[in-house]
Amino acid sequence: AEIAVIGLGYIGLPTAIMFANAGFKVTGYEIRKDVVERINSGKAHIVEPDIDDLLRKAIESGKLRATSNPADIRGKDVYIICVQTPLREDRTPNLTYLESAVETVAKAMKPGSLIVIESTIPPLTTVRMAELIEELTGLKPGRDFYMVHAPERVMPGRIFRELVYNSRILGGITPESAExxxxxxxxxxxxxxxxxxxxxxxxxxxxxxxxxxxxxALANEFAYLAHQYEINVFEAIELANSHPRVKIHVPGIGVGGHCLPKDPHLLVWPAKDDFGLIRLAREINDGMPLLVKDLLFEALRTINLPPEKAVVAVLGLAYKGDSDDTRNSPASAFVEAIVDDVAEVRTYDPFVEGTHGSLEEALRGADAVVIATDHTVFKSLDWETLGKLMRNRVLIDGRRVVEVPPEGFVFKGVGRGEY
Ligand code: SAJ
Structure with missing residues (x-):
């Protein structure tokens, strides 16, 4: 079978590589011409362990080719759609990328084609897209073509392992489609x-x-409680998790990335009723950067430094540890929340371009450091030495990076009510 993959992003490119290296002839369709050129020269445009070797193998064997020309994906047996389904400003799903991908497929497909949607989509969307194809082509869903929703479930950073070993859900518009x-x-x-x-x-x-x-969100609410009762939430969670049926998550500066902040909205969007718990959880998680702002301003108060005089260094901009991905990052939300209230905000993230070149440079003369991402390299910093570069020594931990607060610092952290 010949396969076309529509959209060569975080999911589409690894998926195209996997099918090509499994022996299929794969054409990757992508409208960004610079991305197509890069991929065809064997270089990935996303950061992911092993991707460069696996991509080179797929390109050199001739099994994978990327294109921006719709004529190159005509008459394929299988179309796999991997485009983004982001939220609009008003938190309703923006399905225009999906719809235009489906229109591209409708023009290219042949009777008997299997169309797979890997994108995360609101309930009922696959059936709606099958109807759209029927309108555009006159082909009958389930009889003249097959259609499946095959959601990706991989964790960035371990995509190639999880593509192989995770279990997979295949939702067909008919049983034959899923087969x-x-x-x-x-x-x-x-x-x-x-x-x-x-x-x-x-x-x-x-x-x-x-x-x-x-x-x-529940873990984050526990973190708020820990401040009320002046205890360390992480100690409490560890003890609660010693119960055989309790597994509390990790509180922190917030929930980012391209999935968790968006998917709860997609889940309830087509429904008629309001769903309070899911909505409230989103609000709690979106509010976490403001808790960190409160902690920072409290600490500045204890050293009698007005916020508008403070130079603040934010460590980490990525949405989670050891990633370069800044989409919906709570670290950025935090920067936005303080930028108008303080003298200067500096950012340092070893994985993210456009931030300070070195940690020392970011800390020199600063009054406060806020840790906003749990990069592994931040866990072994020598605060005694770094503190000497600073004008004042305030340390705020948004991600449980600092176990024992260093001497000589005013320290506060999310859920660290004991300080
Ligand atoms: N986070 C916490 N506390 C936790 C766990 C995570 O604050 O206990 C934060 C992280 O720091 C990050 C955000 O949540 O900002 C999301 O990170 P994540 O590691 O939970 O997930 P993602 O977005 O990288 O990937 C998720 C995964 N889903 C699940 O684990 C249920 C992945 O398997 C999915 O494939 C992916 O979403 C997706 O594409 O949908």
Whole structure:
């Protein structure tokens, strides 16, 4: 079978590589011409362990080629759509990328094609897209073409391992659609494969990330409580988690990335009723950068430094540790929340371009440091030495990076009510 992958981003490119290295002839379709050129020369435009070697192998074997020309994906047996489904300003889903991908496929496909949507989408969308294809082509869903929602479930940073070993949900618009897709994904998936209806797989994917978001919100609420009772929330969580049926998540400066902040909204969007818990969890998590702002301003008060005179260095801009991804990063939300109130904000993130070149440079003459991302390199910093570069020594930990507050610093942290 010949495969076209539509959208060569964080999910599309690794997926195209996997199918190509499993022996399929894969054409990757991507409208960004610079990305197409880069990929065809064997260089990935995203950061992910092993991606460069695996991409080079796929390009050199001739199995993978990227293109911006829709004519190159005509008449394929399989189309796999991996485009983004972001939120608009008003928190409703923006499905225009998906719809235009589906229109591209409708023009290129042939009777008998299998169309797979890997993008995370609101419930009922696969069936709606099948109807759109029927309108555009006159082909009958389930009879003249097959369609499946096959949500990706990989964690950035371990995409290639998780693509192989995670279990996979295949939601067909008909049972035959899901069976065809199972044969396809078996070429590299070693985890379990479950077949179901497309509306079920849509809900399952969104439930997974909503589960995580709501649980993190609960942990964040516990962090607030820890400040009221002047205890260390991490000690309390560790002890609570010694119970065999309790597994509390990790509180922190907030929930970022391209999935958790968005998927709870997609889950409830097509529904008629209001869903309070899911919405409230989102509000709690979105509010966490403001707790960190409060901690910073309290600390500045204890050293009698008015915020408008303070130079603040923010360590980490990525949405999570050891990543270069700044999409929906709570670190950026924090910077935005303080930038108009303080004298100067400096940022330092070894993974993110456009931040200070060195940690020392960012700290020299600063009054306060705020740790906003749990990069591994931040865990072993020598605060005694770094503190000597600073004008005042305030240290705020938004991510449980500092276990024992260093001598000579005014220290505060999310959930660290004991200081
Ligand atoms: N975070 C916390 N506390 C925690 C766990 C995470 O504050 O206990 C924060 C992180 O710092 C980060 C955000 O939440 O800012 C999201 O990070 P994450 O590691 O939970 O997840 P993502 O967004 O990198 O990937 C998630 C994964 N989903 C689940 O684990 C249920 C991944 O498997 C999905 O494939 C991915 O979303 C996706 O694409 O949907």
């Amino acid at each position: 065809l897709a199972e044969r396809l994904y078996r070429s590299f998936v070693k985890g379990q494969i479950f077949r179901t209806k497309s509306t079920v797989s849509e809900v399952v994917k969104l439930m997974e990330n909503t589960f995580r978001d709501v649980n993190i």
